[in-house]
Amino acid sequence: MKPVGFLLVLVLTAAGACDSSRAPVSAPASVRQSVVGGAPEPGYPAVGAIVPVSPICGEPDAEAPVLCTGTLVAPRVVLTAAHCVENTDAPQVLSVVFASETARALGTERVRVVDGRIHPDWRAGAHDIGVLILAEDAPVPPMPLHLASLPADFVGRTTRVVGFGLDEDGRTGLRRSGTARVTATDAGTFSIEAAPAMSCGGDSGGPSILDIDDTELVIGVTAFGDLACTTGTNTRVDAHADFLHAVMEETARAPPTRPRLDAAVDTCTVPCEAHADCPLGMACVVQPGGGRSCAVAGLEAGRFGALCSGPDGAHPCVKAGDTCRLWQPCDEAPGGGCAAGGNAGAQTCATLLALASLLARRYSESLSRSQEVKSAER
Structure with a gap:
């Protein structure tokens, strides 16, 4: 995993939402292809791409960039890195794509996320493990975990890495895999080299997979590595078995549910206390005058207005179930017209860019701490 990749995608995701030209952005020359030295991988269907879902009508899900990789380990539980789930608001705007190429995924292969959990002791360089919880069962079978102690001859063995990261042309979304060699291990992580x-x-967040007694098992989660993508550090799955067991058992016992989205409801007048109180694709946000209400995830507090085919001034045209409706601030009277075409309003762009800026700043701070940890270890 090349750390700059996640930061770059966060910024480009928001910037792209404010640019109707949708022109492709080339990655810096320093960005290497995903799973360097690997090849396209049609197998491992449980390994999915974690992507943002744009709330704006007319922005196809197929164009969403890959933020991280994850592995389905239970019908509704996707294992990934903690730094992919760090922001508590992020899961509300994410989907996991279970297809070998995200741009060609069917609707049934895209599953919305309703919640995320990180290891309680997570910090940069340690316990970098978390999960995303899906709104419904995934369309593929889970992959088994290796929760027993690592084999005595683990160092020196070959492991397989799988992911959807940036390729040499700055593109994401193709599942790739290849083999790496284990060079060292400690209580919570193990190191690999190309x-x-x-x-x-x-x-x-992608898996490291080991063949044990003719069965391929997930033994690690991609955490961080050097900028040249020649060495990497993985979080050990067996060392975090208690955390994973607890989340998987909780999700199996009480699968998360969300109320049905009804665009006719005036969301500005319906209070909420947590994201779970809101329909799928919405989040519990603070209103400008105080109090909290459900809003389209990624946008500020507001209500659904008239049907639309494009933005109307500062009102973005957002996805509302099977329809598109204008999104209006709570301090504005219900109603509004509809204008076809045009760019998303300034309010939408400001909101998305603010979210990206916040996530980018947190990730940058996390990366700095991680590099300090690595320097100290040396």
Whole structure:
């Protein structure tokens, strides 16, 4: 995993939402292809791409960039890195794509996320493990975890890494895999080197897989690595078995549910206390005058207005179930017209860019702490 990948995608995601031209953005020359030395991988269907879902009508899900990689380990539980789930608001705007190429995924292969959990002791360089909880069962079978102690001959063995990260042309969304060699292990992590492959940018959260007694098991989660994508550090799954067991058992016992979205409801007048109180695709946000209400995830507090085919001034045209409606601030009277075409309003762009800025700043701070940890270890 190349750390700059996740930061780059966060910024480009918001910037793209404010640019109707949708022109492709080339990655810096320093960005290497995902799973360097690997190859396209049609197998491992449980390994999915974690992508943002745009709230704006007319922005196809197929164009969403890959933020991280994850592995389905229970019907509704996707294992990934903690730094992919760090922001508590992020899961409300995410989907996991279970297809070998995200741009060609069917609707049934895209599953919305309703919640996220990180290890309670997570910090940069330690316990970098978390999960995303899906709104419904995934369309593929889970992959088994190796929760027993690692084999005595683990160092020196070959592991397989899988991910959807940036390729050499700055594109994401193709599942790739390759083999790496284990070089060292400690209480919570293990290190790998290219043999000849290595995970890179966008592969964060992806699995390291080991063949044990003719069964392929997930033994690690891609956490961080060097900028040249020649070495990497993985979080050990067996060392965090209690955390994973607890989340998987809770999700199996009480699968998360969300109320049905009804665009006719005046969301500004219906209070909420947590994201779970809101319909799928919405989040519990603070209103300008105080109090909290459900809003389209990624946007500020507001209500659904008239049907639309494009933005109307500062009112973005947002997805509302099977329809598109204008999104209006709570301090504005219900109603409003509809204008076809045009760019998303300034309010939408400001909101998305603010969210990206916040996530980017947190990730940058996390990366700095991680590099300090690595320097101290040396």
